[in-house]
Amino acid sequence: MLLELSGITKRFKNGTKYQEILENLDLRIYEGDSIAIKGKSGCGKSTLLNILGGLLPFDEGEMLFKSRNISTLTVNEQAEYRRKNVGFVTQNFHLLDDRNVYDNIALPLQYLRLPKKLVKSMVESVLYDLEIEHIMKRHISTLSGGERQRVAIARAIVKKPAILLADEPTGSLDEETEEFILKIFDKLHQKGMTFVIVTHDDTVSSHCQHIYELHHKKLRLFRGVASEINSLKDEPLVL
Ligand SMILES: Nc1ncnc2c1ncn2[C@@H]1O[C@H](COP(=O)(O)OP(=O)(O)OP(=O)(O)O)[C@@H](O)[C@H]1O
Ligand SMILES: [Mg+2]
Structure with missing residues (x-):
């Protein structure tokens, strides 16, 4: 098992009140899983x-990564966990606006202190895969939303993380680019990468093995949604 969450409860303090967002939530993620969350x-x-990415503490429960308890790690150890294992495509991308595309993608590899030559070849390979070589010298602030999204995906996958967490990764992409990104995700999945993707898009979730809905502070499994969608297409229309 890659990640195991048991009894996770998360509250936010808004003013003087606490708002409970997750309550006693359980989730098991095995290596090579692809999970969609709606x-x-x-x-x-x-x-x-x-929380899965180790960016946010929780109030109750336990999260184990390869049997290691993440919540008992020091701040530095948690940062190390993220750097080594987690690729993250956040909802607002979190790219460095005043740097170029190349530097943004190279950053996670520099944190890992990889040799410069290796960094260059890994960045070039992902620039090529995502068909963004032509914009590698451009500053992020000059890019369109869809271009930024592709750069954010490139930065998240460049270190070949154990787990890729993606928050609406195709939200601002046109259909053709979305299909292209999904093909890249499929390829990475075939190579064994584990995915958790937050998405409202049925095309994206139909590429995942497990589809969950977050509802009333807990996850519930949607069994067979992907296959239902596919089988509906093949059903003759009976009126
Ligand atoms: N740092 C914070 N402090 C206080 N409240 C927060 C904080 N972050 C999130 N919330 C609240 O927690 C709830 C869940 O937020 P979250 O961003 O996880 O929702 P979401 O499901 O991702 O929504 P969306 O689909 O719009 O992105 C919201 O009510 C939000 O206002
Ligand atoms: Mg959100």
Whole structure:
């Protein structure tokens, strides 16, 4: 098992009141899994993803990564966990606006202190895969939303993380680019990468093995949604 969440409860303090977002939530993620998470706006999807990525503490429960308890690690050890294992495509990308595309993608590899030559070849390979070589020298502030999204995906996958967490990764892409990104995700999945993708898009979730809905502070499994969608297409229309 790659990640195991048991009894996770998360509250935010808003003014003097506590708002409970997740309550006693359980989730098991095995190596090579691909998981889609759906749910209404504000139900806590990004909160859950931030917890999975070790970016946000929680109030109750336990999270184990390869049997290691993440919540008992020091701040530095948690940062190390993220750097080594987690690729993150956040909802607002978190790219460095005043740097160029190349530097943004190279950053996670520099944190890992990899040799310069290796960094260059890994960045070039992902620039090529995502068909963004032509914009590698451009500053992020000059890019369109869809271009930024592709750069954010490139930065998240460049170190070939054990787990890729993606918050609406195709939200501002046209259909053709979305299909292209999904093909890249499929390829990475075939190579064994584990995915958790927050998405409202049925095309994206139909590429995942497991589809959950975050509802009433917990996850519930949508069994066979992908296959239902596919089988519906093949069903003759009976009126
Ligand atoms: N740092 C914070 N402090 C206080 N409240 C927060 C904080 N972050 C999130 N919330 C609240 O927690 C709830 C869940 O937020 P979250 O961003 O996880 O929702 P979401 O499911 O990702 O929504 P969306 O689909 O709109 O992105 C919301 O009510 C939000 O206002
Ligand atoms: Mg969100």
